[in-house]
Amino acid sequence: MPIVDPRTGEPLSSPQVSPQEASTQPAADAAPLRAEDVIIELDASNIQQVLEASMQVPVLLDCWAPWCEPCKTLMPILEKLAIEYNGAFLLAKLDVEANPEISSQLGVRSVPDVKLVSQGGLVDSFQGALPEKQIREWLARYFPAPEDVPPSPEDQAAEALAAGDAATAREIYQQLVVQYPEHYAYQVALARALVAGGLTEDARSLLDNLPPEEREAPAARGVRASIAFGEQALSHAEIDAMQGRDDSEAQFQRALRQVADGDYEAGLESLLTLMKQDRGYNDDAARKMLLQVFDALGADHPLTVTYRRKLFTMMY
Template sequence: MSIVDPRSGAPLTPPQDTPSPSQEAAPGDEQLIIDVDRNNIQQLLEFSMQVPVLLDCWAPWCQPCKALMPILEKLTREYRGTFILAKLNIEENQEIAAQLGVRSVPDVKLISQGGLVDHFQGALPEKEIREWLARYFPAPEDAPASPEEQAAEALAQGDATTAREIYEQLVQQSPENYPFQVELARALVAEGRSEEAIALLDNLPPEERDAASARGVRASIEFREEAPSDDGLAALAGRDDSEANYQRALRQVADGDYAAGLEGLLEVMRKDRSYGDDAARKTLLRVFDALGADHPLTVTYRRRLFTLLY
């Protein structure tokens, strides 16, 4: 095995009397992604004297580990030899895990010059991992947009078909990365294929099925069913009563324009609290649940709702 030194471009060759690390990666990645165990842990530390090592401590039973690993592998390829990724199965290497102080997984450790530089725990989103890596490494030049970034951009631009096709590929490549399945469901909804989206969400594990992101997709389906059609919206033109304003706000929420929809619902509530048996407030709470408690719009409009009520 050889690993490329990012400074000189020259290969780094392990000592001849040391076993080479096992390799389990896509073609062309064997210089960057390795498996580590008791047979090559010492060699890994020797490599870290020349090239930093990202040590991913994982376990077969850990679902977050399975979601995180494809992200780490992708970033390792993107950084093109700035560091290598070593994967440690703690179930098969409990003694090493204990020596490294691994208490929960996933646990990702940055090792350089034979010592621990930093670590993070949990399946962080890709954006946060990039920010973490940026503390120690320059960003890779001309890095292409990731498939999930391309899909999100396509969906934002109204190209639901392209987004759905990309997410289908991502799900096929990483079937246990459940956020990809949720986003695939979101793209299906945007294509008008709500029944397929619901079936996909129903097959998720309970903890994923009940998470905020999945609830948000379900809520978008419900809002689409409740919101007026284009013809119904046109029939409301020129009207400024509570019913018309509520229906417009509902349509904005269904279309994903949450800020405008929340503003409209709050205005209906301010002018006519009794409308529809307090429908505006109830719908506001549903949107908060769909967006998640930490979403900036939830935080802002929950505060405004509280002020209006009290």
């Protein structure tokens, strides 16, 4: 069924499906649509047509206000996604200040407020200026992801960090922190990049300024652990100098370095192996370090759960 432009009543060029059908039907091959084909300004003159259009193609309703700074961050992302999804949904932008009656009818209480409407009814919604990656994940519940999507900033930062380019990761996360100051996961990720770049005091200061509940969350605790373990661990050069050694001291120091670098699974596995081989090493140092890592990660962390079980099995 073709999309009908709610402004003109004319069919658009790309046949689409509803959210309920999108997960089971492949995306249709179609020429790219223009911004004006998939993005409209919603007001009293066309709201009825938009609701009628939602019977044929889902409508993503972006409720915003001119004075709302988060709205200004969110809107360009939604516009980009609307074009990228090439007609899988229409993006209708509602200025709630200019259209208070419509806003009230839609139950908008704060902005930004994004609603997915299909078949004339509300399917789902989210509030606040979510980061692009989270919006993509939200859309993925209802629409097949478009092809050839460029890596998200989060993915680019993670790849840079994994490649040892802490400076690039730090720059990306700093931009994300500015864009989304209340998305504290970015501040924790920035702290991790700072630690990777040797800027541990900056990382500690950043973590100290998080809200209390975020400071004590597993992700932040993990970065603090990296800082603490990094202060205890030998440098990478010193670890490299141990190449060829397989005694208990060398194994312990390698494990500590892995934990300090944030490679917790490898570090925990190395510590558990050392316990099996030499339980008495340095007054049971491997077991004590395992417990410190568990405490740092938090009791509910998947690695804590897994390796507590392995530790219990080995000991009893």
